[in-house]
Amino acid sequence: MRNGIHPSALQNIRITDPLFKHYVSLVADQILPYQWMVLNDQVPDVIASHCVENFRVAAGKKNGKHQGAVFCDTDAYKWIEALAYCLENGKAKAFEPIADELIALIGQAQQADGYLNTYFSINHPDEKWSNLAEGHELYCAGHLIEAAVAYFQATGKDQLLQIAIRFADLIYSVFIVGGRAGYPGHQEIELALVKLYRISGNPNYLALAKHFLEERGKKPNYLLKELERTAQNRLFPEFADYDEFYAQTYDEPVRQKTAEGHAVRAMYMFSAMADVANECNDEALKDTCTSLWQNVTQRRMYITGGIGSSGHLERFTTDYDLPNDRTYCESCASVGLMMFGQRMAELTRDAQYYEVVERVLCNTILAGISKDGDRYFYVNPLEVWPANCLPATSMSHVKPVRQPWYEVACCPTNISRTLASLGQYIYAEDDNSIYINMLISSTFCIKTAEIKGNIEINAYLLQNGTATITVETFEASAFNLSIRIPKYLEQPEVTLDGNSLDAEINNGYVVLNISEAGKRIIQISGSVEPVFIAANENVRADVGRLALQYGPYVYCLEQVDNGENLAALFVSANSEIIKGLPIENLPGELPTLHLNGKRFSSGVGSQLYGKPAFSMCDQNLTAVPYALWGNRTPGEMLVWIKTTF
Amino acid sequence: MRNGIHPSALQNIRITDPLFKHYVSLVADQILPYQWMVLNDQVPDVIASHCVENFRVAAGKKNGKHQGAVFCDTDAYKWIEALAYCLENGKAKAFEPIADELIALIGQAQQADGYLNTYFSINHPDEKWSNLAEGHELYCAGHLIEAAVAYFQATGKDQLLQIAIRFADLIYSVFIVGGRAGYPGHQEIELALVKLYRISGNPNYLALAKHFLEERGKKPNYLLKELERTAQNRLFPEFADYDEFYAQTYDEPVRQKTAEGHAVRAMYMFSAMADVANECNDEALKDTCTSLWQNVTQRRMYITGGIGSSGHLERFTTDYDLPNDRTYCESCASVGLMMFGQRMAELTRDAQYYEVVERVLCNTILAGISKDGDRYFYVNPLEVWPANCLPATSMSHVKPVRQPWYEVACCPTNISRTLASLGQYIYAEDDNSIYINMLISSTFCIKTAEIKGNIEINAYLLQNGTATITVETFEASAFNLSIRIPKYLEQPEVTLDGNSLDAEINNGYVVLNISEAGKRIIQISGSVEPVFIAANENVRADVGRLALQYGPYVYCLEQVDNGENLAALFVSANSEIIKGLPIENLPGELPTLHLNGKRFSSGVGSQLYGKPAFSMCDQNLTAVPYALWGNRTPGEMLVWIKTTF
Ligand SMILES: [Zn+2]
């Protein structure tokens, strides 16, 4: 087991918060079965995945060619990873034999030398490692490794881990021993190799991760040269516009200061950089990670935790460029941002990173999935007008309703593996500390070398501004319990067994020193009220607009509650925001928010343009959590509401 | 010469208006020489056109392959057409021998059977007529015909006309006599064939235009089937998203009621439909044209006369979808809208169409070209933030500054042929009427069969709300002079020789019956003040915003006058709009407009998001004509200004 601060084991964590319990249970009960059928091309009217079929062909059990996305092996890997987290949590047991069978099949698809990638081994066996820019071999290997580590940790079974190790060893021998030039076109394996290093102790894997991070950005640019060579056989039409920013090869990673290019690639790489900085005590890399984090979260992130402003090439653009309707905000990019934030918190032991992790989780991640688990957003806009989300236009990437699957289906399994591992974003530990990073109701059975006991969080922050943390230790020990006090909790107070605790908040944590055995109750209280939030005025898209936020939840207007043309609604910054009953049939019992607004009319009648005769009529507005939008009658949606002055 | 209402001959028209005289002269003095150098690949640092070179290769004077856009023959044709209009106007005489040489070369590039297209005859001689969707043969033929008609009218020389006729006869024999299936992938030849019919009297050309319009939209869809056949050899990557709307093949043209698909294709086709409706007295087609015009101008047109909201596939989207920053608004689409409007006015004798023609001309057409004539916009946004117009993103089609040329260079020569023929948008005639369609200062020498005389327009509408029209006739005759009274002229009054004329305005025209020989002065006066204009509140992008308009000119804010972040500026609908001095060194002496505005600050300091502490500080705003934007220091630009309530 890994040294230093690390997420606590999922097997010891149970989520009890009504909203998150819904989604975590959904993964085990609905999502895994649904996705398993999709991966086996068994859901009528849903685009064929070909995922499992490709493994059958590669294993020699069927004839045929590879079909579907070149990287669709990863859908199986992420499905296994999500299942592993459920199994570790005592759920979805029925799928364990199915996974074991799938793993056996994967093993049969692995070649004698350890090579494993259905696209290349079926369709292009002679082109291995020659199309790193588009071929996604190393990306697929990364997800294989992540799944293998998770499945081993959950079940103790090492078949998939051995498969992953054989492949990782082959990659090491090709790129390190053999000295083959190149590095991943889509980063992912770097962070996976750190995981494999931590679980195996084999320093080759850390060295390989470092190698890939150090080769990247060197001149001449490996990927650009490779793309010239493969120009006649483009796999992805949009690669016609590929540039050195796209896959973050414009400079060596350690010298990058801004988030450029493809947002998912960037997040996976930044996460790996934080891991390597941590493992190697690399201060320069740590400084870079800090700069990158600042740039992402203080210049290029939506209030919902979405990132990636350009639909074309799924990429970052420029500071403050945060268009609400045409944005990309891929679900996977937000998954990556949670991963990056978690690692920055590990690297710095500063809770500030969880301000962002919680924002991402409570908004874009939850919004990425329907309340029933079988519909997904790939793109997560902050403003939707269904009529203009037309196919074959600039807006075709924005879907006004969640889809049952995608041709490129990275997001659905990425969301489910993230939700299934939610406990690991709440609890972390090291030799003498337990960290509570988010006040999400849950129980945690402490089983470190030094500490045995139980933690129970009962959080009612939105309801009454309180969270109660019960900590029971079975024997004397000396450890720190670090509890993040979220910034949205105003005037926080902490009591220990009813006595006011004048604890300072350090790096966002209130730290309690616990030594004696026994039970103690920590009460955190303060004020959490729905508030208006403004964006920096340099965000052109949001000037003069307000968003509604309640704790970590961003709220939005939906057409089903407020009529069509949400763009014509205005609020005053002085409006009173009133809490209302939750919407029926939506999970989590989160309140609605109500306020007096105005509906604008330009006075030009049926003309397209005319002399203004502006008028406003009163309209009561209802806002719902962005996390839950699109779960009722489809229609318009809006986060940033215009303001009257 | 054509019967019925038609534009007057350019040779009899001189533009004296200072703004338009600048641009019309610019075509002859600067643009034709500049574009000629570009078409001959002689301008350093400008993308190679290959246009004239391709004709040399096709003519057998050079070895090589066709290079550049498949349709770049049209750049030469449109250059000749613009030159023809200049020659007809007594300008650019030095280029006539150059054009004659080019025409001789074009003749040598024509094949024995009349076929003429450098791309196919050089690169794919066996694939003629087999790639109508992407190959642009018929589109190129259309521009050849338009150029030939114009050059014949201007010079009386018929070499190019004979070339065009031979090609048109071949096309007739292929598609009518030979019964070959198909119709243009990019409409244009239909309207050109009507021109050729009118000048030659040969009914085959009108029949061929009708045939192409009637074949289009039939099931099974010819172009979709052809694209399946050519799928392995896509010329245009974006055709991966081709659909039946793109080239207006989703239904028979006469049954289309909304403007769908590629905006330039749509405008050229609608123009041809109006022409055919006119020639054939086709009431159903006329009704369709009226519906299409209504849909374009009352649902899908920007205040600047730009059309085509989607950058991807350069197309129309849905009613009221008029995003200001990411729009397309191709210069060519606005050229096409002027053509459509002109033809609708001919079809209906209603001046309302010139309300739009003048809007398009005075805004998007002029904005498409720099004041010096050597830089061009292809895309004409209404809001520009240069920092986010990044390559390889969703905004890469928007250029914050005009470019010296384009890989697809349809727009520059399209703008110049339109400006060079401006007189034909001002004056029209039929047997017993003269029409003045726009009050643009100019002189016109009347030389119809029945009427001889002179008209002089001296318009000072922005200066003092007046226009004086002096009409001299040399002998007695009986004709109507129809003068369009523009809708932006409020409380118009008309006097004839100083006597108030109680003339009704019919179909937008005031009609004077003129019989005796002699001179008479018609004075039109009223009020033209700068005003705010609002958009219909269904235009999501413009809700709560105001545009400034002064007569036909839309105004905009530029960073050079108002500082950066124009999105943070607000005005009140009650603000007084004050006329100021023209900007130095910009043509036309159009006044600036000044008003008291406010600059918004969100109060979140350097944070990206925070609690709002909105404040406004006073700022004097300066607006300039959109027609002239981007002629000074590059920076942000904004048409629709936010409003305080
Ligand atoms: Zn994804």
Ligand SMILES: [Zn+2]
């Ligand atoms: Zn164009």
